[in-house]
Amino acid sequence: MLQWPSFPAIVRMCRAIVGAPDYAGYVQHLREHHPEIAPLSEPEFQKERWDAKYSRPGSRCC
Amino acid sequence: MRTLKAIAWALVSLTGAGAFAFLALRSGESVSAGWLLTAAICTYLVAYRFYSKIISAKIFALDATRATPAERLADGRDFVPTNKWIVFGHHFAAIAGPGPLVGPTLAAQFGFLPGFIWIVVGVALGGAVQDCVILCASIRRDGKSLGQMAKDEIGPVAGMTALVAILGIMVVLIAVLALVVVNALKSSPWGTVTIALTIPIAMLMGIYLRYLRPGKVLETTAMGLILLGFSLFAGRWVAENPSLAPMFTLTGTTLALAIMVYGFFASVLPVWLLLAPRDYLSAFVKIGVVLALAVGILVTLPPLQMPAFTRFIDGSGPVFAGKIFPFVFITIACGAISGFHSLIASGTTPKLLENEADARFIGYGAMLTESLVATMALIAACVLTPGTYFAINAPAGIIGTTVESASQVVSNWGFAITPAELTTLAQQVQESSLLSRTGGAPSLAVGMAHIFANILGGGGAMAMWYHFAIMFEALFILTTLDAGTRVGRFMLQDLGKHVWEPFGRVSWYPAVVTASAMFVGMWGYFLYQGVTDPLGGINSLWPLFGISNQLLAAVALCVGTTIIIRMGKKKYAFVTLIPLSWLVTVTLTAGYIKIFSDDPKLGFLSHAALVAQKVAAGTLPAGAKTAADAARMIFNDRLDAGVAAFFMVSVLVVLGASMMKWYGVLSGAIPVGSTEVPYSPRQAKAA
Known part of the structure; x- marks a missing residue:
């Protein structure tokens, strides 16, 4: 049976669709794969993602 | 079970074919929008089920056990394995822009059928193929960009040409979209x-x-x-x-300058302050309105007032000059096939797929959805009576500036409309006038307001819905404009650093300001030219945009064909060769006509010659007040001709280089071989 997604799942989905920076996912990735690297803070990560997004073609169209 | 499925698919095909036949054969009375939706959706289903399978199964043999770049290169930033529905939403939000709304609205001047057939057939055989092939190719190459693939697969000349062409396309794209906004906000x-x-x-x-x-x-x-x-x-x-309204009743030139200032600041200011939050706002409004429009059309199933064909298929149309062939095919770019999508399909999206088998659903499926949006925009434009449509979309140079002159000219075309009807409509939406609001946005907004007000009506609802629709379109367009200006600035800096290294430093203020001002100046020039053009500007700029966007698609399809042939799958190269040959034919014909046609309404050079003749005879052409104005008109015509020629040469260079490569592979001089990243198995992970 299809289960109605939980509220946090809907929030995650909406965020991913509009391309909002996924800080939790980033921290989890570093923890699992590169525990030696200290993660950026959330505002730093957000800034880094946004700067990357708006500096190349390929994130927006006509 | 197999037979049952076969019967079901046969039914879908028959329904679609039946709806098409009905639309084509029925003449006279108005038809319901339901027929268009039925024909479109059945075609999409059949195309997805059967045609896209050639790409996914035969050409790339998409393999659910193969690790994607998102998994192999996972970094928690760009490369993140993501669920297919989310990637679909993300990809769709990135490809769906104002293009599929404006193009079909303009093309409605030929009647609803030419644009509709191109939207539906073009997407199945062209647009969705392009998006899907480039997405698959990029996934197999670590998410490489189109420019990089052009360089690696075809050669450095093609790569460089593609990069410069992309920059040129962005200039024209931003200028024409800004012009649409200016025309929508003028004296409003x-x-x-x-x-x-x-x-x-x-x-x-x-x-x-x-x-x-x-x-x-x-x-x-x-x-x-x-x-x-x-x-x-x-x-x-x-x-x-009464005291505030005049302060915000602005002329086209003032608005054009304001938009240029805005674009400059969007490029210079930090992203967090303006671009990123606007983008979120726009993404939600976009998805919301597209869904609302779909519901609105489905619930009301409005009758189309526009005939299947109008008399303007002969090329004498007031919205833009030119016959059905080739102009319907360049007026509707996004929605049928849009070269810009190849940048997205080789940009963010390939870095997100967790399973490469999803590429068919995302590459091909999202483009079908965009085509559906284009169909809905066409419906919204065609629910207006043709008289209303032409009064809004024909430039003042043709229909004059009063409701009396407009109603007389438009009625003479055979589309009856009275001055009183035009006045009432303007009052209903609380605008001083709706005449000659060219660019497509206002007529689409009237159409949308018409559909929405049918569901949620009441006093003043029409005006609210109209301005809501205008806000939605302008928000949408400005988000493309500001992000595009910033990207253009980065591309200029990247090219400029080969000339002078410090120019490429992205956080060195003198370089940032100079590059931003240069890029804004480039599109701003074309915008200003469009705003001051007595024929409304759309007539000259929109075809340039269409040609440039279709030529980028041709470049993408060249890359796709080269990749398919080098894989040793020449048997299936027809999948990209069909749209490629069609687009090359269409755009080169359109480019040639725009440059060299003897008709001054159509050809840039003959228009320049006409203006020069008038000046020589001591008179001034319409719209020029001084000899300097006329000189500028001549210069602009020649510039536009030069831009069209530049795009044509660019595509010929890429096509020539590709054909040499194809010949090399087919003659055996270049060995067949994959340029993909070698197979590595996917980590077994429950999705």
């Missing part, structure tokens, strides 16, 4: 105030998101959406206030 205090308010709203959101609640994107956007609602009422309040 309600629209101007509402749109102007979106800037401080975005900045508030930016500050909130950076200092108060970092990362809380949805919460911030929800507040932004509420403020957006207020701005709609603020606009009405200003428009109804």
